[in-house]
Amino acid sequence: MKRIYCTPTTVLILRIPQPTLIYQLISSLLVFPVYRILFRGYTIGQSNVPSEGPLVVVSNHGSDLDPPLLGHILSRPIAFMAKVELFTIPLLRSLIRACGAYPVRRGSNDREAIRIAKARLTDGWAIGIFPDGTRQVNGRVDKAQLGAALLSFYTGAPLLPVAIVNSHRAMGRHQNFPRFLPIQIYIGNPIAPPISRHRKHLEATTQACKDQINLLLDRGLSLVNSSNPN
Numbered sequence: 001m002k003r004i005y006c007t008p009t010t011v012l013i014l015r016i017p018q019p020t021l022i023y024q025l026i027s028s029l030l031v032f033p034v035y036r037i038l039f040r041g042y043t044i045g046q047s048n049v050p051s052e053g054p055l056v057v058v059s060n061h062g063s064d065l066d067p068p069l070l071g072h073i074l075s076r077p078i079a080f081m082a083k084v085e086l087f088t089i090p091l092l093r094s095l096i097r098a099c100g101a102y103p104v105r106r107g108s109n110d111r112e113a114i115r116i117a118k119a120r121l122t123d124g125w126a127i128g129i130f131p132d133g134t135r136q137v138n139g140r141v142d143k144a145q146l147g148a149a150l151l152s153f154y155t156g157a158p159l160l161p162v163a164i165v166n167s168h169r170a171m172g173r174h175q176n177f178p179r180f181l182p183i184q185i186y187i188g189n190p191i192a193p194p195i196s197r198h199r200k201h202l203e204a205t206t207q208a209c210k211d212q213i214n215l216l217l218d219r220g221l222s223l224v225n226s227s228n229p230n
Contacts, residue, residue, distance in 0.1 A: 027068075032072060038180050041069070044187065059128065061134065071100075079102060079120050079126070080100065117151055146199075149201075153193050153197050160187065163185070163214075165186065165216075166181050166183045167183055186219070188213065193205070
């Protein structure tokens with residue numbers, strides 16, 4: 001599907017990506033019952049999600065549950081970086097590619113992964129990025145990196161802060177089995193791209209994302225604690 005956008009100087013034909021059948025089946029038949037029933041999940045702020053156009057989704061990361069949950073609740077396809085080792089497993093490789101994932105080598109400046117992310121955004125995709133780069137035991141955004149802001153600057157995509165409440169307690173880094181605690185997802189207000197790629201502007205945009213995510217986490221946790229005093 002395509003849509004034509006006109007500006008005073010250019011005409012941009014933007015493809016609106018459609019989820020694959022596998023993506024839709026996994027979201028509807030697997031993630032939906034896990035999130036809505038087992039984890040009694042609900043989402044607040046759905047109206048803040050732009051329905052089309054490039055989008056950089058930034059979120060805290062406390063659990064392996066986070067990518068599929070985000071892919072389900074946004075109601076539009078979202079692509080995530082996945083460690084390159086997962087793409088060496090034939091069946092899994094086909095599955096995660098169908099769900100929009102693309103490989104990245106952790107701990108390196110993976111130019112190919114950055115190129116793919118830029119291309120996906122140019123095609124109108126949403127790209128999911130965890131600013132810390134790895135799961136945090138406390139479930140918060142602690143040491144946010146500048147990559148999401150840089151991608152936003154290069155592509156003009158707004159950043160969408162999202163807070164996933166309780167996933168780090170439900171199935172965190174050192175847990176072998178899930179705990180079926182309530183998980184809530186709070187979608188914040190979009191943040192404009194940085195005005196330049198100068199470090200101070202990237203840091204200011206990254207800090208704005210971090211602050212909004214952690215504020216949403218605090219609000220969500222206070223609601224969870226007030227409803228479960230014991």
